[in-house]
Amino acid sequence: MSKTYIFGHKSPDTDSITSSLVMCDLETKLGNEVVACRLGSLNKETEYVLNYFDIEAPELIETIEDGTDVILVDHNSPNESVDNIENANILKVVDHHKIAFETSYPLFVRTEPVGCTETVLFKLYKENGFTPDKTIASLMLSAIISDTLLLKSPTTTEDDKKTVEELAEIVEIDYEAYGLEMLKAGTDLSSFTIPEILSLDAKQIDFKNVKSIVNQVNTADISDVMKMKDDLEDGMNKIIEEEDLDLFMLLITDIVNSNSQVIAIGKDATLVEKAYGVKLEDNAVLLEGVVSRKKQVVPIMTENA
Amino acid sequence: MSKTYIFGHKSPDTDSITSSLVMCDLETKLGNEVVACRLGSLNKETEYVLNYFDIEAPELIETIEDGTDVILVDHNSPNESVDNIENANILKVVDHHKIAFETSYPLFVRTEPVGCTETVLFKLYKENGFTPDKTIASLMLSAIISDTLLLKSPTTTEDDKKTVEELAEIVEIDYEAYGLEMLKAGTDLSSFTIPEILSLDAKQIDFKNVKSIVNQVNTADISDVMKMKDDLEDGMNKIIEEEDLDLFMLLITDIVNSNSQVIAIGKDATLVEKAYGVKLEDNAVLLEGVVSRKKQVVPIMTENA
Numbered sequence: 001m002s003k004t005y006i007f008g009h010k011s012p013d014t015d016s017i018t019s020s021l022v023m024c025d026l027e028t029k030l031g032n033e034v035v036a037c038r039l040g041s042l043n044k045e046t047e048y049v050l051n052y053f054d055i056e057a058p059e060l061i062e063t064i065e066d067g068t069d070v071i072l073v074d075h076n077s078p079n080e081s082v083d084n085i086e087n088a089n090i091l092k093v094v095d096h097h098k099i100a101f102e103t104s105y106p107l108f109v110r111t112e113p114v115g116c117t118e119t120v121l122f123k124l125y126k127e128n129g130f131t132p133d134k135t136i137a138s139l140m141l142s143a144i145i146s147d148t149l150l151l152k153s154p155t156t157t158e159d160d161k162k163t164v165e166e167l168a169e170i171v172e173i174d175y176e177a178y179g180l181e182m183l184k185a186g187t188d189l190s191s192f193t194i195p196e197i198l199s200l201d202a203k204q205i206d207f208k209n210v211k212s213i214v215n216q217v218n219t220a221d222i223s224d225v226m227k228m229k230d231d232l233e234d235g236m237n238k239i240i241e242e243e244d245l246d247l248f249m250l251l252i253t254d255i256v257n258s259n260s261q262v263i264a265i266g267k268d269a270t271l272v273e274k275a276y277g278v279k280l281e282d283n284a285v286l287l288e289g290v291v292s293r294k295k296q297v298v299p300i301m302t303e304n305a
Numbered sequence: 306m307s308k309t310y311i312f313g314h315k316s317p318d319t320d321s322i323t324s325s326l327v328m329c330d331l332e333t334k335l336g337n338e339v340v341a342c343r344l345g346s347l348n349k350e351t352e353y354v355l356n357y358f359d360i361e362a363p364e365l366i367e368t369i370e371d372g373t374d375v376i377l378v379d380h381n382s383p384n385e386s387v388d389n390i391e392n393a394n395i396l397k398v399v400d401h402h403k404i405a406f407e408t409s410y411p412l413f414v415r416t417e418p419v420g421c422t423e424t425v426l427f428k429l430y431k432e433n434g435f436t437p438d439k440t441i442a443s444l445m446l447s448a449i450i451s452d453t454l455l456l457k458s459p460t461t462t463e464d465d466k467k468t469v470e471e472l473a474e475i476v477e478i479d480y481e482a483y484g485l486e487m488l489k490a491g492t493d494l495s496s497f498t499i500p501e502i503l504s505l506d507a508k509q510i511d512f513k514n515v516k517s518i519v520n521q522v523n524t525a526d527i528s529d530v531m532k533m534k535d536d537l538e539d540g541m542n543k544i545i546e547e548e549d550l551d552l553f554m555l556l557i558t559d560i561v562n563s564n565s566q567v568i569a570i571g572k573d574a575t576l577v578e579k580a581y582g583v584k585l586e587d588n589a590v591l592l593e594g595v596v597s598r599k600k601q602v603v604p605i606m607t608e609n610a
C-alpha cells in the first residue's frame with residue numbers, strides 16, 4: 001500500500017504546516033503509513049517555530065498522482081488544496097473552516113468552529129487515548145497562538161484557551177512570552193520582495209460575484225508597512241490585471257493593538273466602504289478591532305456584496 | 306434563545322428517526338435546548354421499533370423559519386433536508402454519507418464512513434463521558450441493524466459490529482432475533498398503495514446527467530413483491546413522466562438471502578445493464594449479492610453513466 005499524503009492549504013501558515021506534522025504523528029500512532037507534506041514555502045513565523053523547537057519541515061509537493069490517498073488538514077476547499085486534488089481519494093479532513101468541498105463517497109470529516117485546527121487535533125489525541133509528546137505539543141501550541149493572535153482574535157473559543165493551557169504544561173513554557181516573540185518573527189518582512197509580501201497569506205475569496213483576493217500581513221507597527229504603500233499598490237494592480245480581479249484587499253494587521261489597516265484596490269473597492277461604513281482615503285482605511293479575515297471580513301463582505 | 310431543531314432526511318428511515326431522538330438526548334445532556342423532529346411519515350420498521358420500546362416519534366415538520374438553528378443527522382445534502390434549509394443556521398452535522406453541502410461559516414461536522422449514523426453518535430456519547438441509557442441504546446441498536454441489514458451489508462464496518470455488541474449488552478437483548486423480526490416488520494407492504502410503496506425509501510440521485518430515482522424496498526420474499534410488478538411499473542412510468550426522469554430504478558432487496566431484484570424503467574434503463582453486465586428481461590433482473598444502494602449501486606451506476 002502506498003503512503004497517504006497529509007497537507008494543509010497553499011500559502012501555508014503555521015497551522016497548516018504544524019497540523020500536517022501533528023496529524024502525521026497521530027496517524028502513525030494509529031498504525032497508518034503517512035507522510036507530512038506542504039504546498040508552499042514556510043513563512044517567517046513558521047520558520048521561527050521549527051527552528052525554535054528544532055523540527056524538520058514537511059516535504060514540499062505541488063501535485064499528486066491520480067488516486068493518491070490524502071488527508072486534508074486546515075482546509076477543505078479544492079481551491080486551496082494540492083493540484084489534481086479532484087482525482088485524489090480523500091480519506092480524512094480535519095479542519096476549522098467553512099465547508100467548501102463535495103465528495104462522491106463517505107469519509108471521515110472532523111470540523112469544529114474553533115480558532116485552530118490543532119484544537120481539534122488535540123481532541124483526536126485524547127479520544128484515541130494518546131498524549132502529544134513535548135515536540136508535538138510545541139507545534140500545536142504555536143499554531144493556536146498563531147491563529148488566535150495569542151488568544152485575542154474573535155475566532156478564539158473556550159476550547160482553544162483550555163487547549164493552550166494544557167499544551168503549555170506539556171511544553172513547560174511561558175506561552176505568552178514565547179507567543180509574542182513568535183508573532184513578531186512573523187512580521188519581519190525585510191527579506192521579501194513586494195510580490196512575495198502580496199502572496200504570503202493570500203486567499204482567493206469570491207464575495208458573491210466579486211472576484212477577490214484577500215491578503216493578510218501581520219505587523220507590530222503598521223506605519224512600517226505603510227512606508228511601502230506605493231509599491232504595494234503597484235503590485236496589487238498588476239495582480240488585479242493578471243487575474244482579472246474585481247477587488248484586491250490587503251489587511252495589514254497590528255498584532256499588538258488588534259487593528260487592521262486595509263488597502264483596497266479594484267473596481268469593487270467600494271464594497272469595503274459599504275461593508276464597514278467607512279470611507280477609503282487614498283485606497284486605505286483603518287478598521288478598528290478587525291484582526292480576523294474569517295470572522296470579521298469574509299461574512300461582512302459577502303453579506304454586503 | 307429559541308430551540309434548535311434536529312432532524313434526519315426526508316422519507317425517513319429508522320436511522321434518521323432514531324438519530325434525531327438520540328442526538329436530542331445527547332444535546333440535552335450537553336445543556337442545549339433542542340427538539341427532535343422528522344421530515345415525513347414513519348415506515349413500518351420504525352413503527353415496529355418505537356412500539357417495541359414504547360418511545361414517542363419525533364415531531365413532524367415540513368419547513369422552518371429563516372434563521373432557525375438546526376442540527377442535521379443522517380444526511381447533509383440540502384436536497385434531502387427540510388424545506389428552506391438554505392436559510393437555516395446549521396450548528397452541527399452528524400452523518401455517514403458523502404459530503405454534499407456547503408456553508409459560508411465554520412461548523413461542527415462529524416462524518417465517518419461507517420454503516421450507520423448511530424455508530425458515530427455512540428462515539429460522541431463516549432467522548433463526552435456519557436453512556437446511553439437503555440431506551441437510547443435500543444434506538445441506536447435498531448438503527449444499526451436496520452442500516453446494515455443485521456451487519457450483513459457491505460457498508461458494515463468493524464466499528465458498527467463493536468457498537469452493536471456494546472449496545473446489545475446495555476439493552477440486554479438477543480439482537481439477532483430482535484433484528485430479524487424488526488427487519489421483517491419493515492417488509493410488510495400490505496397496507497400501502499402502489500404510489501406509497503414507490504416513495505417509501507425513494508432517493509433522487511443523478512448519475513452524472515442521468516436524472517434518476519432509486520427506490521429500495523426490503524422483503525423476506527422477492528416473489529411476494531413481484532406479484533405487483535405490473536402495477537409497480539405503471540406507477541413508475543407515471544412518476545417518470547411527472548418528474549421528467551431518465552431512469553426509475555426499484556430495488557427489491559431480499560434481506561434473508563442478501564440479493565436484490567431490480568426493476569428498471571426509463572430511457573436510460575440500459576445503464577443498469579452496462580453497470581452490472583446483465584440483461585434486463587421484461588425490465589427486471591436479479592443482482593446477486595447487491596443489498597446496498599450507497600455502496601453497490603450509486604458508485605457503479607455513476608461510473609458507467
